[in-house]
Amino acid sequence: MxxxxxxxxxxxxxxxxxxxxxxxxxxxxxNSEFGGADTMASELIDKSEGYTPWFESVWAPPGGETESLLFALQAALGAGILCYFIGYIRGKKATANDK
Amino acid sequence: MITKANWLVLLMVLMPLQAFGMHIMEGYLPAQWSLAWSVVFIPFLLLGIKSVRQQLAQSPERRMILAMVVAFAFVLSSLKLPSVTGSSSHATGMGFGAALVGPMAMSVVGCIVLLFQVFLLAHGGITTLGANAFAMACVGPIITVLVFKILKKSRCSLRVALFFATVIGNLATYMVTSVQLALAHPDASSGVWGAFLKFIGIFGLTQVPVAIVEGLLTVMVINILVQNDFIKASSIFSMNSVKSFKKKGLAHEKR
The missing domain is CATH 1.20.5 (Single alpha-helices involved in coiled-coils or other helix-helix interfaces)
Structure with missing residues (x-):
């Protein structure tokens, strides 16, 4: 090891x-003004056969700023929990070494 | 006075409204396909719920690992990484989870992440949930585990195997997504195969660098966990640990 x-x-x-x-x-x-890969895919579908989506999103963020807020929130939530546990196991190891 | 420059600024503010990423958009799978993929996904979800319940009943460590897996998936699916094609996509974090809690439990974790994205970000969709979950939370982790086993048999070092397993697992998700889209929207002239090539062209190019980043990140976090004696390097992907947990879990449930 x-x-x-x-x-x-x-x-x-x-x-x-x-x-x-x-x-x-x-x-x-x-550039960073990218649309996502799935937007490109849906554009492709729209173009090739005139497909109209049959179901709308239940709720969409009311604007780009809110959307990035929610994304930041998602990342913060995940990183917070992950790093909390990493800190926890580090501390645990440190106390175990002290003994 | 609205000048040209003002219009441009306004446009740039409104632009990010378009969705990005990786999942099939809401409404873009015809009803019969969305139903079919949901039916395919349900058995995996049930197995996953069983596996998660058993693991939750185990030990506090097990619960911590599960929480970490969900957290990792949250972080990674919010990382919109730019790619060479000028479009962006995000990682899934499924390989990390498959290594720690097994592929079955990942169907539940994947569902949680997808539901969050559907309801709060309008990314993916309810009607396409079954299809997206099948691609991301079933096929991805299962391929990851298979690739890891094969590489391990061919005497690859543990971390190299983990890296490639995660990368290929991530790419497999996009292969499945492309197949799903191609089946639902076959090309007028070249049929399902032609449509598949079109979609894989869009997703594939964008996805390769993202998959590599996900592989590197996964190895890094696993390294941190091993370094702090939280998990043993040998227990990664070991289904034995999950099995022994299962027995204990049953005993726990009987009480």
Missing amino acids: KNANSLKRQNYLLLIGILLIPTLALWMGG
Whole structure:
């Protein structure tokens, strides 16, 4: 098994990769005013056969700002819980080492 | 006076209203298909509920792991990553969950995330929930587990296997989404296969970098958990741990 230090080093490398890929993609793709892949797919459907969706979304965010608020909220919720637990197990390990 | 520049600013403010991401949009699957995919998904959901209940009855650690899996899926599905094609898409976080709580439990986790997105973000849809859940929460995790097993058999290192399993699991989700769209909207001239190629062209290109990022992130978080002695590296994807939990879970339920 790998020891903790080499895991740490590996994690730094992974982090660099995680930051690098979207940056490169932005640099190559050009702009950030992207529509999503599913919008492109639905446009394709609309165009090819004049399909009209038969069901509307029950509720849509009343604007772009609210939508990004809700997205931030979703990310914050997830990251909060995840990091709470990571902190918890770190603390647990630290106290176990003290004994 | 409304100048041209003002109009542009206004347009840019209104633009982000368009949805983004990965799921089949509300209303874009004809009724019979949305019904069919829902029926296909239901057995997985029932198995998932059973698995989650058993795991919840286990131990506080098990509950923590489940909470972390849901949290990870929440974070990842809010990460709209830009891609080379000038469109964006987001990761699913399903590989991480499949590694820790098993593929069956992921059907429940995936459902929770999808429902959140449907009701609060108008992303995906109720009528397409069955199809989206089947692609993301069934096929994705199951493929992830299979790929991991195969790579592990061929003596890949644990982290390399985990990385590729997550990446391929993520891509598998989009393959299924493309198949679902192609079946419902076959191309007028080239039929289902042509439509499939069209959709996979849109989703696939966007998705490859996103899948790689998801793979890296998954390995990273698993590393953190292993580093802090929370899980053993060997217990990843080990169905034995889930099985032993099952026995205990049954005993717990009898009481």
